[in-house]
Amino acid sequence: MDMSWQVLINTDWHDYRGIAKDEDRLLKLLKPGWESLLQDWWNIEGLEQPKPEVIGALQQLRTLLQRITGDMIRGREIAKHDLDELNSYLKHAPSYLLLTHEEDFTLQRVPCSSDWTWLLGQIAASFATLLAKHDLTRVKQCSNPNCRWIYYDESNSKRRSWCDDDCANMMRVRRFRERHRLA
Numbered sequence: 554m555d556m557s558w559q560v561l562i563n564t565d566w567h568d569y570r571g572i573a574k575d576e577d578r579l580l581k582l583l584k585p586g587w588e589s590l591l592q593d594w595w596n597i598e599g600l601e602q603p604k605p606e607v608i609g610a611l612q613q614l615r616t617l618l619q620r621i622t623g624d625m626i627r628g629r630e631i632a633k634h635d636l637d638e639l640n641s642y643l644k645h646a647p648s649y650l651l652l653t654h655e656e657d658f659t660l661q662r663v664p665c666s667s668d669w670t671w672l673l674g675q676i677a678a679s680f681a682t683l684l685a686k687h688d689l690t691r692v693k694q695c696s697n698p699n700c701r702w703i704y705y706d707e708s709n710s711k712r713r714s715w716c717d718d719d720c721a722n723m724m725r726v727r728r729f730r731e732r733h734r735l736a
């Protein structure tokens with residue numbers, strides 16, 4: 554599954570220990586080292602360094618994805634205007650099918666232009682694919698209130714409550730202490 558949507562949502566970062574200040578990690582794209590981040594996050598290279606307007610557009614898409622995942626997690630209906638907004642990202646990132654032939658034929662979908670508008674469209678497309686083709690009850694938010702990381706629970710039992718072992722261990726310790734304080 555293309556997890557580009559999850560990467561974007563979690564650039565709104567919170568320290569799972571509740572110590573460090575909240576951080577908008579998208580702002581790191583304005584600083585040196587942005588190219589390797591782009592590679593790590595979305596496996597993309599060859600784009601120009603984003604201008605502040607582009608960061609603004611990414612933040613806006615992130616807010617939309619946060620709102621929709623929030624509705625999903627709380628079992629609420631997804632608003633029509635949110636769906637329309639998501640579709641507008643898809644519409645502005647056109648692509649076409651390209652057939653190539655080396656030893657075998659390969660058919661792949663390639664973007665009409667490789668720019669930030671296209672990347673926004675790709676991220677929106679990864680999210681649209683999640684909505685249309687995957688189990689939405691697996692979309693969760695980490696139960697550690699300091700963390701709030703959004704993830705897709707791929708466990709067999711579908712009962713994972715934490716984004717990773719760090720949060721799971723910390724919450725176990727916290728609950729253990731609370732029990733003992735009450736005893």
Ligand SMILES: [Zn+2]
Binds near residue numbers: 696700702715716720
């Ligand atoms: Zn967590």
